[in-house]
Amino acid sequence: xxxxxxxxxxxxxxGHLAWxxxxxxxxxxxxxxxxxxxxxxxxxxxxxxxxxxAVKHAGGAMxxxxxANTVVDEPITIDxxxxxxxxxxxxxxxxxxxxxATVVITRTGTARYSELVxxxxxxNASLNLVLIQQWDADAIHAGEVLARLGRDxxxxxxxxxxxxxxxxxxxxxxxxxxxxxxxxxxLYFADSGQHQEHQLFVDHAVPHCTSRVTYKGAxxxxxxxxxxxGDVLIRAAAEGTDTYxxxxxxxxxxxxxxDSVPNLEIETGEIAGAGHASATGRFDEEQxxxxxxxxxxxxxxxxxxxxxxxxxxxxxIGVPAVESSLLNQIDSELAHVEEVIEHE
Amino acid sequence: MTTAPQHTxxxxxxxxxxxxxxxxxxxxxxxxxTIRSGETHAIMGPxxxxxxxxxxxxxxxxxxxxxxxxxxxxxxxxxxxxxDERAKAGLFLAxxxxxxxxxxxxSNFLRTAKTAIDGEAPKLRTWVKDVRGAMENxxxxxxxxxxxxxxxxxxxxxxxxxILQMELLQPxxxxxxxxxxxxxxxxxxxxxEGVNRAKETTGLGVMLITHYTRILGYIKPDxxxxxxxxxxxxxxxxxxxxxxxxxxxDRYLADA
Ligand SMILES: Nc1ncnc2c1ncn2[C@@H]1O[C@H](COP(=O)(O)OP(=O)(O)OP(=O)(O)O)[C@@H](O)[C@H]1O
Ligand SMILES: [Mg+2]
Numbered sequence: 001x002x003x004x005x006x007x008x009x010x011x012x013x014x015g016h017l018a019w020x021x022x023x024x025x026x027x028x029x030x031x032x033x034x035x036x037x038x039x040x041x042x043x044x045x046x047x048x049x050x051x052x053x054a055v056k057h058a059g060g061a062m063x064x065x066x067x068a069n070t071v072v073d074e075p076i077t078i079d080x081x082x083x084x085x086x087x088x089x090x091x092x093x094x095x096x097x098x099x100x101a102t103v104v105i106t107r108t109g110t111a112r113y114s115e116l117v118x119x120x121x122x123x124n125a126s127l128n129l130v131l132i133q134q135w136d137a138d139a140i141h142a143g144e145v146l147a148r149l150g151r152d153x154x155x156x157x158x159x160x161x162x163x164x165x166x167x168x169x170x171x172x173x174x175x176x177x178x179x180x181x182x183x184x185x186x187l188y189f190a191d192s193g194q195h196q197e198h199q200l201f202v203d204h205a206v207p208h209c210t211s212r213v214t215y216k217g218a219x220x221x222x223x224x225x226x227x228x229x230g231d232v233l234i235r236a237a238a239e240g241t242d243t244y245x246x247x248x249x250x251x252x253x254x255x256x257x258x259d260s261v262p263n264l265e266i267e268t269g270e271i272a273g274a275g276h277a278s279a280t281g282r283f284d285e286e287q288x289x290x291x292x293x294x295x296x297x298x299x300x301x302x303x304x305x306x307x308x309x310x311x312x313x314x315x316x317i318g319v320p321a322v323e324s325s326l327l328n329q330i331d332s333e334l335a336h337v338e339e340v341i342e343h344e
Numbered sequence: 345m346t347t348a349p350q351h352t353x354x355x356x357x358x359x360x361x362x363x364x365x366x367x368x369x370x371x372x373x374x375x376x377x378t379i380r381s382g383e384t385h386a387i388m389g390p391x392x393x394x395x396x397x398x399x400x401x402x403x404x405x406x407x408x409x410x411x412x413x414x415x416x417x418x419x420x421x422x423x424x425x426x427x428d429e430r431a432k433a434g435l436f437l438a439x440x441x442x443x444x445x446x447x448x449x450x451s452n453f454l455r456t457a458k459t460a461i462d463g464e465a466p467k468l469r470t471w472v473k474d475v476r477g478a479m480e481n482x483x484x485x486x487x488x489x490x491x492x493x494x495x496x497x498x499x500x501x502x503x504x505x506x507i508l509q510m511e512l513l514q515p516x517x518x519x520x521x522x523x524x525x526x527x528x529x530x531x532x533x534x535x536x537e538g539v540n541r542a543k544e545t546t547g548l549g550v551m552l553i554t555h556y557t558r559i560l561g562y563i564k565p566d567x568x569x570x571x572x573x574x575x576x577x578x579x580x581x582x583x584x585x586x587x588x589x590x591x592x593x594d595r596y597l598a599d600a
Contacts, residue, residue: 308447
């Protein structure tokens with residue numbers, strides 16, 4: 001990807017994103033930490049070049065920290081707005097023992113942004129992390145989320161990529177203690193000229209952990225592209241692992257292309273369950289006919305089918321404001337699709 | 345006493361082809377049929393004779409190409425209309441194999457369809473009551489409202505859901521494509537009652553496609569048409585159905 005080149009440049013960048021954060025309740029803090037601290041508190045070394053560059057040149061990190069036993073009911077929201085230029089970002093999210101929280105991070109505006117998000121869940125911690133890419137049409141974004149889960153920890157991660165020209169957002173989760181679980185959801189909608197890439201890696205290194213990966217994408221427009229790669233590794237020690245990953249793509253118009261590569265590597269026979277599924281299909285004409293035969297117009301029928309395609313996934317997010325906002329954004333994506341189809 | 349409005353669906357010399365891997369194939373070879381409000385026309389014929397093709401062609405399924413003939417509803421050219429315009433004009437097709445639309449709830453679907461057909465949203469209070477009443481009549485659990493359209497429904501549940509839509513959308517003419525197939529006798533009675541209710545309350549005209557005479561004990565046909573090899577081979581009254589049951593279609597197939 002030629003567009004990503006500036007994000008790989010091994011040099012500091014002048015730009016920054018404007019932060020707007022909801023009020024932080026007791027037990028929660030957001031602080032700037034030094035470069036050295038940032039490095040040692042990051043759960044592991046960056047896995048790709050853009051995130052390595054981000055760590056090296058971000059000048060330290062922002063750390064969002066939840067003290068042990070803190071239970072936050074309301075979602076913590078962080079809005080990051082780009083105002084152009086190159087930006088390096090490094091964020092630490094640290095959830096203490098038995099703490100529970102929901103964090104919604106929304107990116108808007110434009111930037112050439114490389115980032116690393118480190119997620120550290122202590123024993124029995126629970127985090128619902130939502131990352132929304134609602135960039136302007138010219139933004140370039142390469143990010144990596146590195147998660148480490150302690151014993152009995154629960155991570156629910158949702159990625160929603162709608163805006164931006166090129167977005168590559170990789171998520172890697174590693175189990176450090178038994179009995180933990182990750183649920184990784186993703187939804188993306190690529191129009192003409194958009195390239196959206198999501199790579200997942202789940203590392204089952206210890207016994208009795210559960211992982212679910214569910215990503216769904218819709219593509220419309222001749223040059224819309226998406227890439228999904230889902231790797232799950234079940235190491236020899238990881239007895240009793242239960243894992244399933246799924247990627248489904250809905251191709252709405254000619255020319256759009258979705259690549260989907262699930263990959264499961266199993267080093268032990270003693271697992272509870274492991275599977276994957278991947279399907280990329282054209283828009284279902286029979287569903288359209290059925291709805292239209294009940295008087296529903298073509299535009300509205302398409303809206304129902306696409307909303308239906310994403311509905312179960314969106315319901316999993318568990319943050320009502322985010323759920324309804326995403327459904328509205330899917331509707332406005334579809335308004336563009338109608339224009340594309342009318343011009344075909 | 346009020347007189348029910350009169351509507352007429354008129355099919356004239358209808359020829360229809362489909363694309364097959366072996367090339368274009370003519371399925372309907374000149375169908376003539378007229379259905380008026382309040383009438384029930386049973387269509388019986390062997391597998392593959394083109395009954396579903398007739399039903400889909402009238403509803404406007406994109407797979408079928410009309411090469412000759414006409415279909416009009418009250419004189420309006422149905423073939424010129426888009427699929428949804430046909431439904432708004434008052435046509436309804438209960439499908440042999442209703443389609444699953446995952447993630448779209450039955451209640452959202454019904455309300456959207458009703459709004460489209462009427463051109464305005466139904467009054468919430470009466471609509472909720474109407475839906476509940478219609479589901480009760482068809483012995484459908486209210487929980488169906490929250491499920492995806494036809495998603496994981498049993499064969500019989502799908503057929504009941506078709507009749508539910510028909511009762512709520514109140515079409516002028518309904519085509520029921522094997523709505524009775526695969527129903528046990530209780531479900532058959534429930535579904536037939538729904539059709540008879542619609543006939544009584546709205547003067548619905550019905551094209552009833554079936555393989556079995558059993559449903560004709562519940563929904564009395566005014567006419568029976570024998571459909572063979574893409575056209576109507578014989579027409580008669582209800583007695584024709586009994587003869588078909590006894591003799592089968594061999595007689596017609598020999599001539600075809
Ligand atoms: N899309 C299609 N491609 C190829 N052949 C088709 C297609 N649609 C219909 N046909 C053929 O047209 C013929 C009529 O099919 P149709 O489904 O209308 O029959 P039917 O009378 O409804 O049969 P049944 O009683 O089994 O429901 C059959 O030979 C069928 O295989
Ligand atoms: Mg049929």
